[in-house]
Amino acid sequence: MSDTAPNTRIILVSGKGGVGKTTAAAATAIDLAARGRRTLVMSFDVAHSLRDSLGLGGFLQGAAHGAVSPVTDNLDMLEIDVSKEIEAEWGPIYRHFSMLMSHGGLTDVLSSELAMLPGMEDVSALLAVDRHARSGEYDALVLDCPPTASTLRFIGMASGLKWYANHRLARERRMVRMMRPLASLFHGEAYYLPADEFFAAYEGITARLDAVEAMLRNPEVTSLRLVCTPEKVVARETQRAFMYFCMYGVLVDQILVNRVFPEEDPYFRQFALSQQAMIADMRDWFAGVPLTAVPMLEEEVVGPEPLARFGARLSEGRDPGAFYRQDSPITVTEEADGWRFAIKMPFVGKSDIQMSRQGEELMLRVGTFKRHISIPSAMMKATRTQAAMEGDTLVVRLSEG
Amino acid sequence: MAERIIMFSGKGGVGKTSVAAATALALARRGRKTLVMSFDLAHSLSDSFDQDTALFSPSPGAIRAVAPNLDLLEIDVYEELNRQWGDTFSLVAGLMYGGNSLQGALANEIGLMPGLEDLIALNCLQQRHDSGEHEVIIVDCPPTGEALAFIGFVALLEFYVHKRLPADRRFCSVIRPVALSMDSSLDMFFPADHHFAVLSEISGRLSAMNDVLHDPQITTLRLVTNPERIIVAETKRAFLYFSMYGLTADMVVMNRLFPADSAVYQKRVAADRAYLDTVRDDFAPVEVAPVPWMSEEIVGLDRLAHMATVLYGDRDPGACFAAAPAYRIAPGRSDGERYCLALRLPFVDRREVELRRIGTELSIRIGSFQRMIVLPKALQALAVAGATREADTLFIGFREEAASAPGA
Known part of the structure; x- marks a missing residue:
């Protein structure tokens, strides 16, 4: 896909729910736009708060809802309207599902809510993202991502769909074509066999997902800013998230520690001291990744000017479009007798990692999440797979057996 | 059977897990055998109890004792899948994802499908409830959006089982032998009869569980929120939607108010105080219970117990604080009305009801009372026909708008 790689810089902002992701994303976008970059800040969250955060009042109706709207010079924003995206991108697939549901007469008022199938949103x-990154209209996209677990799930799900397309789709499509006349014969209608256009749409989407995933995993295009607060529960989730993003091959180039209490407030003094200890621990855990700490402010950060001031705290004088760190979490190198995959996986023991090789794929699983890594066809002869932890890196060697 | 189920939901990061854990601990200390369970993909329940578990939990899915009378369960969807579901998973996955079933082992390779976890979580809750090992079950739900999908899932499954399954079952019983004689790999398109039987059985059990979730004598929902406009807006939306699904919210916990004795955050103290008053209108008749920022992170038994004392005082945290859902959507009450939104309000005020549509929201004003409601999709395309009041309930009628496209 590198031949079509866009020049658009992508910055993902993610972290546990409620830590201030939307504010950080909006502030980063304002900073970029002030530097003359044509910037689009977009939010995936069903409960959109981007518009509120930017201080834009009012409601968008009709065509304006879910469409790109201007904020300031060089800055546009987009809150994705999932039902519009679904109609635009998923037409035939959505129709198949809604037909299945309406066929039995689901007339309850809930049906229009239920017709939104899980996964489609992500x-x-x-x-x-794919569409706007390729449009050529923007120098930078800033993405206000959903909470970590959902962010990971959609990256993981994209590879799952691809897996399904590669392994099963062609065959199922052939079967369904063959079965359709037979089904009609016996039942009068073949409504629950997907129409051919279902498969065509599925394949088209899968190919584009492949491209957008490659973009998100390209450390020259995309980096992720991981937002957290200096509390034990959040810090532990941040460690897990950091590991999973490494495993998925996404470059994390900043840890943003938000809402640090000041020591001067007697009420929060004890909290502040334990936060300082937590930040010191985080500097150790995420050594090599720039860490920026930002205080709990006296007022909510809403509107362009407060966001610009907040943005300056986040970038600490740097260009927010720069890569604060360049270190791909996954590297592949050729060795004398095969290939070496090095996958950075901090904080996990070897026993926490399940790995298997299936033909042209390497499957890694830690806890709830798994990742399929495609093995290039040049390496297919290397059927022997060995793995070992070297420090915080999983090294997998493929060689001819 | 458990006597009581209390579900906690809210936007991510509002302190939902802490409040759930604190409530569970308070109940356990009152001598009630309590289970606190989490469905979230990103579990933080163990972290709240300061259990020194490994970062990537090595033994997920097992019930652990964390205090006298208090057990904890973090559900690992993969483990449940492998342990309990076997080949029926392939059928369910197939029904959910395109009408063609996938073979079990292969389907498992696809990975975690959203929606499926809801089914598994619900099944797990049903088992814990039926086992009767605990008097009270506290559920730390995923963030609001996902929790709603979880509640809606039973309706989806019931719909399939009642409306479609009998036809599919007949169809497959006829066509399966023919299809298999042509090509044995067609097996996945025409499930064997026992799959349908299993699915009916699961659906039957989950429907029974649904009844439990809809009984306000057994199950109530507590929404956790923070004094920020954006967070409250999402909580209001969740409040309406959970009510539509028939769940009774019996408390809104307003967490992280700035304490009056903070030296630095006086501006926020004043803003919070003013805000709390307006928020009470948004959730009436449900109580809004304030909880201030604690002076330390709420981790470990002592701090959880302190939080519970601040939240409940001397009250029994296991009590049901409301008797019915605050909202209900019913068929229209007169000719031309398609639906009506019934809203329980705790006061009778003879003044005029003012209704105004603003985009996808509806503004309701009765004297000094004011509430904005984000309308559900089915009502967004309709016009407001007017409001009537009976006892403590306000009925707002919706009718087809002449100019609007139907089913938009």
Whole structure:
């Protein structure tokens, strides 16, 4: 996909829910736009708060809802309207599902809510990223991502869909074509066999997902800013998230520690001291990744000017479009007798990692999340797979057996 | 059977897990055998109790004792899948994802499908409830959006089982032998009869569980929120939607108010105080219970117990604080009305009801009372026909708008 790689810089802002992701994303976008970059800040969250954060009042109706709207010079924003994206991108697939549901007469008032199938939202968001990154209209995209678990799930799900497309789709499509006349014969209608256009749409989407995933994993295009607060529960989730992003091959180039209490407030003094200890621990855990700490402010950060001031705290004088760190979490090198995959996986023991090789794929699983890594066809002869932890890096060697 | 189920939901990061854990601990200390369970993909329940578990939990899915009378369970969806579901998973996955079933082992390779975890979580809750090992079950739900999907899932499954399954079952019983004689790999398109039987059985059990979730004598929902406009807006939306699904919210916990004795954050103290008053209108008749920022992170038994004392005082945290859902959507009450939104309000005020549509929201004003409601999709395309009041309930009628496209 490198031949079509866009020049658009992508900055993902993610972290546990409620730590201030939307504010950080909006502030980063304001900073970029002030530096003359044509910037689009977009949010995936169903409960959109980007518009509120930017201090834009009012409601968008009709066509304006879910469409790109201007904020300041060089800055546009987009809150994705999932139902519009779904109609635009998923037409035939959505119709198949809604037909299945309406066929039995689901007339309850809930049906229009239920027709939104799980998973469609995430994939729709990824497709919107693809569209805007390739449009050539923007120098930078800033993405206000959903909480970590959902962010990880959609990256993981995209590879799952691809897996399904590669392994099963062609065959199922052939079967369904063959079965359709037979089904009609016996039942009068073949409504629950997907129409051919279902498969065509699925394949088209899968190919684009492949491209957008490659973009998100390209450390020259995309980096992720991981937002957290200096509290034990959040810090532990941040460690897990950091590991998973490494495993998925996404470059994390900043840890943003938000809402640090000041020591001067007697009420919060004890809290502040334990936060300082936590920040010291985080500097150790995430050594090599720039860490920026930002205080709990006296007022909510809403509107362009407060955001610009907040943005300056986040970038600490740097260009927010720069890569604060360049270190791809996954590297592949050729060795005398095969290939070496080095995958950075901090904080996990070897026993926490499940790995298997299936033909042209390497499957890694830690806890709830798994990742399929495609093995290039040049390496297919290397059927022997060995793995070992070297420090915080999983090294997998493929060689001819 | 458990006597009581209390579900906690809210936007991510508002302190939902802490409040759930604090409530569970308070109940356990009152001598009630309590289970606190989490469905979230990103579990933080163990972290709240300061259990020194490994970062990537090595033994997920097992019930652990964390205090006298108090057990904890973090559900690992993969483990449940492998342990309990076997090949029926392939059928369910197939029904959910395109009408064609995938073979079990292969389907498992695809990975975690959203929606499926809801089914598994619900099944797990049903098992814990039926086992009767605990008097009270506290559920730390995923963030609001995902929790709603979880509640809606039973309706989806019931719909399939009642409306579609009998036809599919008949169809497959006829066509399966023919299809298999042509090509044995067609097996996945025409499930064997026992799959349908299993699915009916699961659906039956989950429907029974649904009844439990809808009984306000057994199950109530507590929404956790923070004094910030954006967070409250999402909580209001969740409040309406959970009510639509028939769940009774019996408390809104307003967490992280700035304490009056903070030296630095006086501006926020004043803003919070003013805000709390307006928020009470948004959730009436449900109580809004304030909890201030604690002076330390709420981790470990002592701090959780302190939080529970601040939140509940001397009250029994296991009590049901409300008797019915605050909202209900019913068929229209007169000719031309398609639906009506019934809203329980705790006061009778003879003044005029003012209704105004603003985009996808509806503003309701009765004297000094004011509330904005984000309308559900089915009502957004309709016009407001007017409001009537009976006892403590306000009925707002919706009718087809002449100019609007139907089913938009």
